[in-house]
Amino acid sequence: MPQRIVRVLIDSPLPQLDRLFDYTVPDALESSVQPGVRLRVPLRTVGRIVDAIAIEVVAEASVDRPLSEIDSVVSTACVVPPFLYTLARKVADRAGGAANDILRLAVPKRQVRVEKQWLTATEPVAAVVAGDAVSYADTLVDDFPGLAAAVIARERVALTAIAHPVTTNDGGTVGAWAMLVAALATQRLASGESTIVVVPDYRDQDAVMTALSDFVADDAVARVDARQSGPDRYRSFLRTLAAAPVIVVGNRSAIYSPVDASLIVMWDDGDSLLEEPLAPYVHSRDAALVRQELSGCALVFAGHTRTSDVERLIALGYVTEITAARRYAPSTVLTASTDSEAPGTRIPSSAYRAVREALATGPVLVQVSRPGYAPVLVCAKCRTPSKCAHCSGPLHAKARGAAPQCRWCGRTAHSWKCPDCQSVNVRLASSGSERTADDLGRAFPGARVVVSDGEHTVMEVGEKPALVVATRGAEPIAAGGYHAVLLLDGDRMLMSDDLRVAESCLRWWSNAAALAAPGAPVHLVGVTGDIARTFATWTHAAFAQSELAERAPLRMPPTSxxxxxxxxxxxxxxxxxxxxxxxxxxxxxxxxxxxxxxxxxxxxxxxxxxxxxxxxxxxxxxxxxxxxxxxxxxxxxxxxxxxxxxxxxxxxxxxxxxxxx
The missing domain is CATH 3.30.70 (Alpha-Beta Plaits)
Structure with a gap:
C-alpha cells in the first residue's frame, strides 16, 4: 500500500534547514494533512517539536529510508497556497535568503478565534461595481493613452503621475495619482479580477483608500499594514485566500498577498520604506518583478519621479513607458539661497512675497530637511561640530537658549568645551522644523503655524490660511491643495553621502510640489545645476537616464x-x-x-x-x-x-x- 509522505518547510532561522523535509502521515491525520496547512513535526537535530508548513503531499510505493511521523496538525486552514510558496522560494533564491523568511512577511501570526470564524463562514461573493463608477474609472485611465490596453495585455508599464491634488466625491482631497490607481483597480474588479496596490507608508495607503471610496464598497478592499491589530490583519489575510476578487492595499508585505492578481500597482518605488529591513532584505520592486514573471499579471510602476532602476528596465525594453495625454508640470521657481541661519533671513525676498500673498487666501507648505529646533551645533569660534564628552555623539538644542543635549546618550552638556580651541560657546549650524516654525511665526505675525514631523503627526489641514512646516515625507494634505510651496534646505539634503541622494531629493521635492493646487507657485531655494533644471522643467525621465549613464562606467547599482x-x-x-x-x-x-x-x-x-x-x-x-x-x-x-x-x-x-x- 502506498505510504503518504508530506514534505514540509520547517520554521527555523538556520540557513541549513532551508529545504523540504519528508515525514510520514499517520492514518489518523491523513484527511487533515493538505498542502499549505500548519503542522508540528519532530526535529531530531534539536530533539524537540517545531512548527512547519506542509508544502507537498505525495504517495510513495515503498519508503527505503527511516522517516519520522508528523506530530500534529495545528490547523486545517490552507494559509500557504502552492503559488505563495513558489513565489517565496523564487524570491528567496534570487536574494540568497530563506523561503521561510519570506513567508513570515506574507503570513501573519495565527489568530485562533478569527480562523475558526473564517472556517465556518460562507465564501465571500464577488463585489458588484456600479456602472457609473466604471465609466468614471475609464475616463481617468484614458488620460494615459495605451494604459488600459497594456493592463489588459498583462504588460509591464512605467508612468509618471499627474502632480496635483483632486477632490473626491465626499469632499476629501487626495493626489491625482491615488485616483488613477483606484481607477485601474476598479476596472480590474469590474472584470472579476483582483489587484494588489503597494505603497510606501500609511499616508499613501490612506490616500488610496479614500480614492477607492469613490468607486467601490468597503468590503471589496482588503487592507494590509502594520497599524492593524493582530486579529484584523489575520482577518484581512484570510480574505485574500478566497476566490472572490478583491483589491489589496498595503505596504511592502502586500506584494506577497496570496490573491490571484491580474494587476500589481507599485507607487513611488524609490521610497526606502519599500526595502525590507529584515533578511533577506528584498525590495518590493524586485519581488513584484519576480511575481509578474511567475503569474504573467500586469505590473505598473507609478510615481512623480522615475528611479534609475525602472529606467534601466525601460532601456532594456522590459518595461514600457506610458505618459499622460497632456503634460502637466507645477509652477516652479528656482530661488537663490541667502546662506544665512540668522532668524528671518533664511527665506529669500521673492519667496517671502509669494508666501505672504498665498497666506492671504489659504495654507502654505514649507518643507525642511530635519526635525527639532537646532539639529546641528558647532563651536562658535572655530566651527568644529560639537560632540558629547561622554560618548562623542552629536549635540543639538531642543529650544532657543536651551543647553546642548546629546542625541545618543541624552546627557545635557552644561560645561561643554571645544577640544580644538577651548571655546565654551556653541552656534546653531542648522534649523530644524521647530526653529523654522519659530522664525516664520515671527516673520508672519498672526499667522497660524502647524508643525508636522516625526514627533508631531499631522495628516491633513483645512483650507484656511496656515503656515505648515513639515519634514520630507511628513507633509499633510491640504484641502484643495496648498496655495504655495516653499522647499528649504535643498542644498543640505544634497550633501548626504548616499549614492542615490540626487534621486531621493528630486523625489522628496516632487512629492511636496504635487501637494500644491494647480497654478500655485513652488519655490526651490538654494539648489542649482542639473537637478534644479530637472525639477523646474519636470523632465524626470531624462534625469534618470543621466544617472544611469553616470553609474555605468563605475559598475554601480543598478547597472550592476x-x-x-x-x-x-x-x-x-x-x-x-x-x-x-x-x-x-x-x-x-x-x-x-x-x-x-x-x-x-x-x-x-x-x-x-x-x-x-x-x-x-x-x-x-x-x-x-x-x-x-x-x-x-x-x-x-x-x-x-x-x-x-x-x-x-x-x-x-x-x-x-x-x-x-
Whole structure:
C-alpha cells in the first residue's frame, strides 16, 4: 500500500534547514494533512517539536529510508497556497535568503478565534461595481493613452503621475495619482479580477483608500499594514485566500498577498520604506518583478519621479513607458539661497512675497530637511561640530537658549568645551522644523503655524490660511491643495553621502510640489545645476537616464548587482575562493575588500561583490552555499568544543542599493 509522505518547510532561522523535509502521515491525520496547512513535526537535530508548513503531499510505493511521523496538525486552514510558496522560494533564491523568511512577511501570526470564524463562514461573493463608477474609472485611465490596453495585455508599464491634488466625491482631497490607481483597480474588479496596490507608508495607503471610496464598497478592499491589530490583519489575510476578487492595499508585505492578481500597482518605488529591513532584505520592486514573471499579471510602476532602476528596465525594453495625454508640470521657481541661519533671513525676498500673498487666501507648505529646533551645533569660534564628552555623539538644542543635549546618550552638556580651541560657546549650524516654525511665526505675525514631523503627526489641514512646516515625507494634505510651496534646505539634503541622494531629493521635492493646487507657485531655494533644471522643467525621465549613464562606467547599482558579505576573515576567504571557482566569468575587479568592520577590530570584515545580472543566479547560489557551509561549521565547532564560543557565521545581502565598505 502506498505510504503518504508530506514534505514540509520547517520554521527555523538556520540557513541549513532551508529545504523540504519528508515525514510520514499517520492514518489518523491523513484527511487533515493538505498542502499549505500548519503542522508540528519532530526535529531530531534539536530533539524537540517545531512548527512547519506542509508544502507537498505525495504517495510513495515503498519508503527505503527511516522517516519520522508528523506530530500534529495545528490547523486545517490552507494559509500557504502552492503559488505563495513558489513565489517565496523564487524570491528567496534570487536574494540568497530563506523561503521561510519570506513567508513570515506574507503570513501573519495565527489568530485562533478569527480562523475558526473564517472556517465556518460562507465564501465571500464577488463585489458588484456600479456602472457609473466604471465609466468614471475609464475616463481617468484614458488620460494615459495605451494604459488600459497594456493592463489588459498583462504588460509591464512605467508612468509618471499627474502632480496635483483632486477632490473626491465626499469632499476629501487626495493626489491625482491615488485616483488613477483606484481607477485601474476598479476596472480590474469590474472584470472579476483582483489587484494588489503597494505603497510606501500609511499616508499613501490612506490616500488610496479614500480614492477607492469613490468607486467601490468597503468590503471589496482588503487592507494590509502594520497599524492593524493582530486579529484584523489575520482577518484581512484570510480574505485574500478566497476566490472572490478583491483589491489589496498595503505596504511592502502586500506584494506577497496570496490573491490571484491580474494587476500589481507599485507607487513611488524609490521610497526606502519599500526595502525590507529584515533578511533577506528584498525590495518590493524586485519581488513584484519576480511575481509578474511567475503569474504573467500586469505590473505598473507609478510615481512623480522615475528611479534609475525602472529606467534601466525601460532601456532594456522590459518595461514600457506610458505618459499622460497632456503634460502637466507645477509652477516652479528656482530661488537663490541667502546662506544665512540668522532668524528671518533664511527665506529669500521673492519667496517671502509669494508666501505672504498665498497666506492671504489659504495654507502654505514649507518643507525642511530635519526635525527639532537646532539639529546641528558647532563651536562658535572655530566651527568644529560639537560632540558629547561622554560618548562623542552629536549635540543639538531642543529650544532657543536651551543647553546642548546629546542625541545618543541624552546627557545635557552644561560645561561643554571645544577640544580644538577651548571655546565654551556653541552656534546653531542648522534649523530644524521647530526653529523654522519659530522664525516664520515671527516673520508672519498672526499667522497660524502647524508643525508636522516625526514627533508631531499631522495628516491633513483645512483650507484656511496656515503656515505648515513639515519634514520630507511628513507633509499633510491640504484641502484643495496648498496655495504655495516653499522647499528649504535643498542644498543640505544634497550633501548626504548616499549614492542615490540626487534621486531621493528630486523625489522628496516632487512629492511636496504635487501637494500644491494647480497654478500655485513652488519655490526651490538654494539648489542649482542639473537637478534644479530637472525639477523646474519636470523632465524626470531624462534625469534618470543621466544617472544611469553616470553609474555605468563605475559598475554601480543598478547597472550592476552588488552583494555584501560579512563574516570572519577565514570564512570570507573560503567563500570568495569558492566563488571564483564556481563563477569564472566574474571580472577581475569584481571583489572589493575585505575590510575590517568598524568597532570589531580585525575579527570581522566586509566585502562587496559586483556582478552582471546574467551571472546573478550563479553568484548568489555560490555565496548562499558558503553561508550554509559556514553555519554548519560553526554549529559543529560548538558541539565538539562546548566551552568555545561559536564561530561568526557569514551574512549575505544581495542587491545593495548603496554599496559602501
Amino acid at each position: 548587482r552588488v552583494a555584501m558579505l560579512e563574516g570572519d576573515h577565514e570564512s570570507l576567504s573560503t567563500a570568495l575562493a569558492k566563488l571564483r571557482d564556481d563563477v569564472p566569468q566574474l571580472a577581475r575587479d569584481a571583489v572589493l575588500g575585505p575590510l575590517p568592520l568598524d568597532g570589531n577590530g580585525d575579527e570581522l570584515a566586509r566585502t562587496l561583490v559586483r556582478y552582471d545580472y546574467a551571472l546573478g543566479h550563479a553568484v548568489v547560489t555560490s555565496l548562499r552555499a558558503s553561508v550554509i557551509a559556514a553555519a554548519v561549521a560553526g554549529r559543529r565547532s560548538t558541539r565538539t568544543r562546548p566551552n568555545r564560543p561559536p564561530r561568526a557565521t557569514l551574512k549575505l545581502r544581495t542587491d545593495v542599493a548603496d554599496p559602501q565598505l
